[in-house]
Amino acid sequence: MARVVESKKACTVNPLKMSQPLGASFAFLGLDACMPVMHGSQGCTSFGLVLLVRHFKEAIPLQTTAMNEVTTILGGYENIEAALLNIRKRAAPRVIAICSTGLTETKGDDVDGYLVTARKRHPELADTEIIYVSTPDYVGAFEDGFKHAITAIVKSQVKPLPVVADQVTLLPGSHLTPSDIDELREIIQAFGLTPIVLPDISGSLDGHIAPDWRGTTLGGTTLEQIRAAGASAFTLGIGEQTREGAEALEAIAGTPLEIFERLTGLASNDRFLQRLSLLSGKPVPAKYRRQRSQLLDAMLDGHFYTGGMKVAIAAEPDLMLALGGLLHEMGAELTCCISTTQSKAHELLPAEQVLLGDLEDLETAGADCDLLVTHSHGRQAAERLNKPLLRVGFPVFDRVGNAHKVSVGYRGTMNLIFEIANLMIERIAHHHAGDWPLTPEAQLATRRLDKSNDAFPPTPLAAASA
Structure with missing residues (x-):
């Protein structure tokens, strides 16, 4: 059971976590003919929209109630009413899903009451399901918003x-x-x-x-x-x-x-x-x-490159448990674990401590690690530390094909083991330049690689080039 510690820094330097409204919007994107709406300022929605578009490389339907200084002070009923009517007229969704933001939560908007009033004043909304979930972005994280959205869908x-x-x-x-x-x-x-x-x-x-x-x-x-x-x-x-x-x-x-x-x-x-x-x-x-037999063989093949290595991981709790648990089973040591929010998943993580922090904490504590695991915002830290980076979670915007990666089931686990092992093999290839200390297991793997390469003499063209 990992001990959970909250960062005491005065500010977040390099953010790791995404907000609750974004997580809830992501869940609502999994409903057919749905239009997610963030009840807040345009900037809140625009930022989340950019992350979703960059991650999936797709057009993302996401709307806003466009609150400003005046409507925030006076209340957001008119903005919600206008948003509902405009969305119904232009997009005709079967579901309109509203997520609150820190702005309107701080004001204390009674969105449930607004929706009752809007339905009474506009009977034409009767053919549209409206789901509301409270997701203030000053608490929780992406995973919490997703969780609350599922519950709101079920209950309504x-x-x-x-x-x-x-x-x-x-x-x-x-x-x-x-x-x-x-x-x-x-x-x-x-x-x-x-x-x-x-x-x-x-x-x-x-x-x-x-x-x-x-x-x-x-x-x-x-x-x-x-x-x-x-x-x-x-x-x-x-x-x-x-x-x-x-x-x-x-x-x-x-x-x-x-x-x-x-x-x-x-x-x-x-x-x-x-x-x-x-x-x-x-x-x-x-x-x-x-497939189970193939996974067992993949674990045998991959553990030569993962056994004994030190890993620094920064991710949402459930993703951290999935990846961290597998790495532990493959002989790796989770020396640095940075998470975004409180979760019972931390109790199952095979690590001494989980820090609720940011990517600066990952960079600081991961300096002596062999592998960094986090989303694309950790790429600069990996470059500065000269460490391999396994891109996971959301957002991953500097790679394509995120929607088609599989890491569950026997087949997905096998694919993930190969991806991690290949990162280590690539790193081993640079060891001969003296820039990375190898674990005993990796040294054994290197000798095996060298031996297998010696078994295949160079082609005449390669020999001539040499």
Whole structure:
């Protein structure tokens, strides 16, 4: 169990965490025909929009109530009313999802009351679902906003229904990519089960060319699917952040639940497939038995490069647990762990301490580490320290294909091991210049690499060049 310590610095120097409103907006982007709205100033929305566009390389529907100095003081009802009417007229979404910001939370806007008044004054809004979630950005982080958004969706839309035996609800955490969700859906369907994914960014943010343009999200969980979650026989939550939403489903529809703290690693995926086998009454398909065997081989191959190395990681709690847990299993030591917010996931992290801090803390404490793990805002620290950087989480804006990376399941875990090991191999290649001390395991791996290279004599062209 890691000890959690909060940074006592007077200011954040190089920010690590993203805000609650951005996390909630991200969750709402996983609903079909939805328009997320930040109730605050234009700058709050613009900043979040830029991060989302740069990360996914896609057009992102995100609106604002455009509060200014006067409307902030007098109250934001008129801004919310105008936003609702304009969005309904221009984009015709089925869902308008409103996230508060620090500006309007500090003022104390009664948004629930505003929405009741708006519906009374404008009956034409009756055909549009409106979901509101309180997400002040002066507390919590990206993961907290995502968590509260899932809970708000469940509480506002789900009602108890007769149970459908082969239907399950999958609640993915904010740390999962669209392709991660596709992988989990495929695994669940392989057992003959029908998953309802809430929210489903694999339908809206998977990098496809849409056949039409609606101005809202193009794909994701439909309203009908959300409501049908009241009939699910079981809820599968991926990440501690999904516990609140899963418990809300249990309270509303009596749906039993199980939270999987991570699905990156061997034992955690064994447990996941065993649960699916129990739910379906079917054995684990041969396909996944084969993938498990491949993962075991990948762990054997990769541990020569990861065993004994020191890692500095900065990420949201559930992502940190998923990656940190796997690295620990591969023989690495988590010497520096920087997180964004309080979470029970920290209790499971195989490290001595977790610091709620920023990327300056990562750079300071990670000077003696062999690998840095964080999002793209850590690239300058990696350059200054001359360390390899594993880009993870949100945002990753200096690489393409983020939506298609898979790090869950046996196959995704194997891909992640290869990515980390290859970073270390690349680093080992520079060791001969004397710029990096090798661990004993890495020295063994280097000797094996040198020996295997000697087994292949140079081609005549290469020999002539030499």
